[in-house]
Amino acid sequence: MSSEYKEELKFVTEHRRYLHQHPELSLKEYKTTEYIISVLEEIGVSYYQVLDTGVIAELEGNSGQTLGFRADIDALPVHEQNEIEYKSSVDNVMHACGHDGHTTALLLFVKRAKALADNGDLKHNCVFIFQPSEEANAGANLMIKAWENRPEFAAIFGVHLMPDEDEGLMLYRDDELTASATEFHFTVKGASAHVAQKHQGISALETIVKIAGEVGNIQQFHLDGLNRNIIHMGKISSGEAVNTVPANARLSGTIRTYEASDLAVIKLQMTKIKEAAELLYGASVGLHYTEGYPAVKNDAALNQLVETSISAAGLRGIEKDKPYLFGEDFSFYSNIAKTYFVFAGSRNLEKGYASSLHTDTFNFDERVLIKVADYYEALLNNY
Numbered sequence: 001m002s003s004e005y006k007e008e009l010k011f012v013t014e015h016r017r018y019l020h021q022h023p024e025l026s027l028k029e030y031k032t033t034e035y036i037i038s039v040l041e042e043i044g045v046s047y048y049q050v051l052d053t054g055v056i057a058e059l060e061g062n063s064g065q066t067l068g069f070r071a072d073i074d075a076l077p078v079h080e081q082n083e084i085e086y087k088s089s090v091d092n093v094m095h096a097c098g099h100d101g102h103t104t105a106l107l108l109f110v111k112r113a114k115a116l117a118d119n120g121d122l123k124h125n126c127v128f129i130f131q132p133s134e135e136a137n138a139g140a141n142l143m144i145k146a147w148e149n150r151p152e153f154a155a156i157f158g159v160h161l162m163p164d165e166d167e168g169l170m171l172y173r174d175d176e177l178t179a180s181a182t183e184f185h186f187t188v189k190g191a192s193a194h195v196a197q198k199h200q201g202i203s204a205l206e207t208i209v210k211i212a213g214e215v216g217n218i219q220q221f222h223l224d225g226l227n228r229n230i231i232h233m234g235k236i237s238s239g240e241a242v243n244t245v246p247a248n249a250r251l252s253g254t255i256r257t258y259e260a261s262d263l264a265v266i267k268l269q270m271t272k273i274k275e276a277a278e279l280l281y282g283a284s285v286g287l288h289y290t291e292g293y294p295a296v297k298n299d300a301a302l303n304q305l306v307e308t309s310i311s312a313a314g315l316r317g318i319e320k321d322k323p324y325l326f327g328e329d330f331s332f333y334s335n336i337a338k339t340y341f342v343f344a345g346s347r348n349l350e351k352g353y354a355s356s357l358h359t360d361t362f363n364f365d366e367r368v369l370i371k372v373a374d375y376y377e378a379l380l381n382n383y
Contacts, residue, residue: 015107019100026074026136033132036055045114051132054143056127058127061125062121067154071099074099079092096358098161098357098362101364105376144333156338160341162357163355168345168371175298178323180331183292189285191283201245202281204249205239210277215253230256271287296328297331298340299334305379314371345368346364
């Protein structure tokens with residue numbers, strides 16, 4: 001192991017574990033932002049903030065081309081179960097999706113790029129995007145909208161750790177790589193009554209149960225069976241007391257799809273279900289959607305660059321035949337540039353790193369982050 005590698009391993013281990021131990025939720029990443037800024041200042045890179053918790057760092061290269069590299073910085077409302085010395089110090093908040101790793105890998109790449117710039121060897125302009133709120137609120141979209149004097153990008157790249165695949169693998173795919181994600185919420189307002197006079201009430205529970213049944217039929221009867229779609233009902237609640245007719249009910253879930261036309265069909269059917277439930281049961285039914293993430297669609301024009309850079313980084317590329325059903329707000333960057341997003345394997349069974357994303361035992365070996373930085377540097381050099 002070379003002294004340079006030891007130094008980089010110390011760098012990624014120290015910074016990743018600090019971030020892991022001090023997680024913050026979406027749009028509340030104030031301490032995380034302060035820490036990122038402190039590292040950038042130590043490296044000697046200029047930066048500015050977009051939103052309260054977004055940070056942009058920049059380096060000038062030897063061409064007129066500008067490449068962007070993005071890391072997300074927020075954590076999840078998950079209570080960590082790992083018994084490690086750098087375990088989350090915040091109850092019910094954890095970096096369970098690897099964003100501490102994404103941030104650290106990008107910081108390492110910033111350090112390398114600064115050394116290249118100091119020697120006059122930085123091939124292109126580089127913009128390093130430390131983005132808040134990927135897990136909620138479409139932070140990428142918020143950041144783009146608030147980003148004044150945004151440069152013209154030739155391309156923007158991103159990496160996400162993937163514990164379902166082994167270390168040393170890089171998963172990629174042209175066009176759709178992840179699904180769009182849209183949350184739906186049905187709310188029902190009925191009329192309360194004592195159970196002894198239940199005929200005088202309007203049961204929100206009866207209404208929401210029927211709505212749930214019809215939502216469950218949308219995939220079966222209204223969508224092309226060859227298309228990949230998920231309509232998931234994740235939370236249902238109703239009632240105020242055991243001896244009264246339930247006056248209120250709520251059903252929430254998520255839609256994952258790759259085609260805008262399929263999402264339109266789903267929303268149309270949900271509107272019909274809402275209207276039918278009001279007519280049949282006499283309840284007042286509300287239906288609304290939270291802003292979703294479009295599908296990540298990788299630009300095929302960048303395919304050769306990505307494949308070459310994966311190989312140059314000493315990784316083995318695997319071209320996926322089907323997209324993931326995850327949602328990912330990196331998709332919004334395609335509104336301003338060509339984009340390409342990949343997943344880096346982080347599974348290591350010997351070390352016990354096998355828990356999936358968003359679980360309370362997710363963890364990985366920091367050596368993976370050096371390979372992510374290798375990939376970023378290869379993209380820079382090969383573009």
